[in-house]
Amino acid sequence: MKILIVGNGGRESALAWKLKQDHRITKFYFAKGNASTEKLGTTVYENTIEGLVNFAKKEDIDLTIVGPEAPLVEGIVDEFQKEGLKIFGAKKAAALLEGSKAYSKKFMQDYGVKTAKSKIFDSYNDAISYVKTQAFPLVIKASGLASGKGVVICKNLEEAETTIHDFMIRKIHGDAGIRIVIEEFLQGFEASVIAFSNGEKLFPCIAVKDYKKLGNNEQGPNTGGMGCIAPNPDFTPAHMEKFIKDIMEPTMNGIQDNMLKFKGFIFFGVMVSNDDCYLLEYNMRLGDPETQVIMPLLENNLLDTINDCLDGKEINLKFSDKKAVCLVIASGGYPRDFEQGLEIRDLEKVKNSKIFFAGATYQGDKVITNGGRVLNLVATGDTYEEARQKVYQDAPTVNFDYAYYRQDIGITK
Numbered sequence: 500m501k502i503l504i505v506g507n508g509g510r511e512s513a514l515a516w517k518l519k520q521d522h523r524i525t526k527f528y529f530a531k532g533n534a535s536t537e538k539l540g541t542t543v544y545e546n547t548i549e550g551l552v553n554f555a556k557k558e559d560i561d562l563t564i565v566g567p568e569a570p571l572v573e574g575i576v577d578e579f580q581k582e583g584l585k586i587f588g589a590k591k592a593a594a595l596l597e598g599s600k601a602y603s604k605k606f607m608q609d610y611g612v613k614t615a616k617s618k619i620f621d622s623y624n625d626a627i628s629y630v631k632t633q634a635f636p637l638v639i640k641a642s643g644l645a646s647g648k649g650v651v652i653c654k655n656l657e658e659a660e661t662t663i664h665d666f667m668i669r670k671i672h673g674d675a676g677i678r679i680v681i682e683e684f685l686q687g688f689e690a691s692v693i694a695f696s697n698g699e700k701l702f703p704c705i706a707v708k709d710y711k712k713l714g715n716n717e718q719g720p721n722t723g724g725m726g727c728i729a730p731n732p733d734f735t736p737a738h739m740e741k742f743i744k745d746i747m748e749p750t751m752n753g754i755q756d757n758m759l760k761f762k763g764f765i766f767f768g769v770m771v772s773n774d775d776c777y778l779l780e781y782n783m784r785l786g787d788p789e790t791q792v793i794m795p796l797l798e799n800n801l802l803d804t805i806n807d808c809l810d811g812k813e814i815n816l817k818f819s820d821k822k823a824v825c826l827v828i829a830s831g832g833y834p835r836d837f838e839q840g841l842e843i844r845d846l847e848k849v850k851n852s853k854i855f856f857a858g859a860t861y862q863g864d865k866v867i868t869n870g871g872r873v874l875n876l877v878a879t880g881d882t883y884e885e886a887r888q889k890v891y892q893d894a895p896t897v898n899f900d901y902a903y904y905r906q907d908i909g910i911t912k
Contacts, residue, residue, distance in 0.1 A: 500524045500802075503543070503555055504573070506566025507533050509827070509875040510787035512855035514564060516540050517794040524767045528558065534856040534866045534874075548575045555584050562587065562806070565763070568644055572598040573598045576761070587805050589783035593754065596781040600649075600680045601642040603781050610753035612663065613745040615770075615771055617682030621785055623667045626679060630659040636684040640780075641666050643675030647711075647723040648834055652684060687772035689779070690734040691727070692742060694767070695816070697808040698760045701871045703743070705796065705818050706734040706769075707789040715835065715907045722834045723872060726908035729792035729823045729882060734771065742769060742776045750781075762800045762808050791875050792823035796897040821879045824886040824909040826894060826902050830858070831901025833871035841868045848896035851889035852876040868899060883911045 504511050512535035513532070518524055519539055527540025530551060536542070545551050548570060555563060563579060565571055565588035574591035575821040583836070589596075596603045607614040619759050620626040623817030630637065630653075639662045641649030649672050650792035691709050694701040708731040713719035746767060754760060785793075794801070798817040807814050830837040843859060843866045856879060858870015874897065878889035887909035894904055 500561045501528065501558060503528045503530065503551075503560045503563040504532075504536070504566065505530050505551065505563065505570055507531050507536075507857075508566065508787045508854040509857035509872065510785050510790040511566045512536060512857065512875070513791045513794040513877075514566065514785070514801075516853065516855065521800060521802045523733045526555075528560065530554075530837070534859040534861055535854070537861050538877075548573060551575065552582055552584065552701070554580050555579065556582060559744050561585060562802075562805070566785065568597050568782065569592070571783055572644065576763070584597050585809065587781055587809060590759070590763070592757075593759040593761045594783045596759070597783045599642050599678075600640050600642055600780065601678050604680055604682075605749075605755075608776060610749045610756070612749045612753070612778050613776060615682045615685050617680050617783060619678065619680050621678050626663045626667065626681065627660060627680060632660075633681075635659070638682045638684050639663065639666070640680040640682070641672045641676035642678040642680060643672070643674075645672040647674070649675055650721060655873075674799070676909075680799050681911065684775055685770045685772040689735050689768050690713050690731045690738070690769045690771060692747075692767045692769055692788050693786060693793065694747065694765050694787060694806050695804065695814060696763055696765055697760055697763045697813065699811065701747055702812065702814050702816055703739070703747065704793050704816060704843065705729055706731040707786070707792060708732065708734075709786070709789060710905060710908055713905075715905055720834055722829075724788045725751065725827045725829070725905045727788050727792050727825050728886075728909050728911075729789075729796055730818075732883065732911045738771055738776060740775075741774075742767070745776055746778045748776045749780075760888065762811075772878050786840040788825045788827055788875055791877050793824040795819075795853070795877060795879050796821060796822050817900070819879070821881060822886050823877065823879045823882045824883065824890050824892040826876045826896055826904055827857075827872050828874050828883065828894065828902055828904045829872050830868050830870070830899075831903050837871050838901060839869050842866070843868060843873070843899070844898040845896050849876065852878040852893045873899070874901070883909050
């Protein structure tokens, strides 16, 4: 069996690691992969949907799994399906729930998905006038795709005006920020819940705790994620019940009403405030780095689970009782300016953790950096502390110039 995985992050490394355990898979292809996937299969350098469709037809690919959001929003699933190719992921129409925060916010409101109060703006002047009348803190979001960095919590009017100017005038996220969503700030804790879809029902995984800020104690700028732990220690079975009732079920009602049915993954960014669950955002894909802790704890065969979803069957997800910790090691300067092409040395000294590369590739027999989030160290244990100790024993041995990681991933109360 031949598998094509689209994407090049730690998420795709974790997917490949999980699928590699299935001996029915004889060949892996990665478009375009990273230093982990280069050792597991063949790198595909096609970077257009048309090119990937042609490649999949030529190589008789049995199943394609899409990791990142951009190709989903561009319609890769629709194009593969037109050619009769098997692919797991959200169709273009459904992917808009991630591709446009303005669209997704209206969808939430239309279908009674519990979420923060908000307003959408296309006009810079209207947005500035609005924030002058609001209480702080408040949240400003770029409507389009901004690699997880298009959300700013503004503590005062000055920060709000600067953020609106950065998004709408300076266009620091390109066209993603020319339309913005301004919403109330909810106090509480966040949880990430990823679900499989079989086209008719959603099947949630265990909740994950993500660490989004660059610095310890959630200080500094937003990133794509500096680490995570699973299961989320704060998210109780009662929270999961409320999530299903107030968020997941009305979401599926809206998906069916709008003919957005798909067979793939959906990610719910959840805020728990005063013991109620509110939806912050949809991602129509697996999270990164959440996938890196879900895959080691998932006891189901992943290939069978995906195929059952594609066949419209119900699935029964099972997870280990162990705890998982993922520590992201980034290049100094991330998420802003950072150097690339730095050699990563002493990888053989990592003894306690799995290495899932992200922004790294091979150059000859050397591994060099080519992205901001360079690699993930992932470990499991009977307790969070046991798993945490493993990744932090290994982290200092990973040696490249300007390497940076948080010191507080996995500390629980």
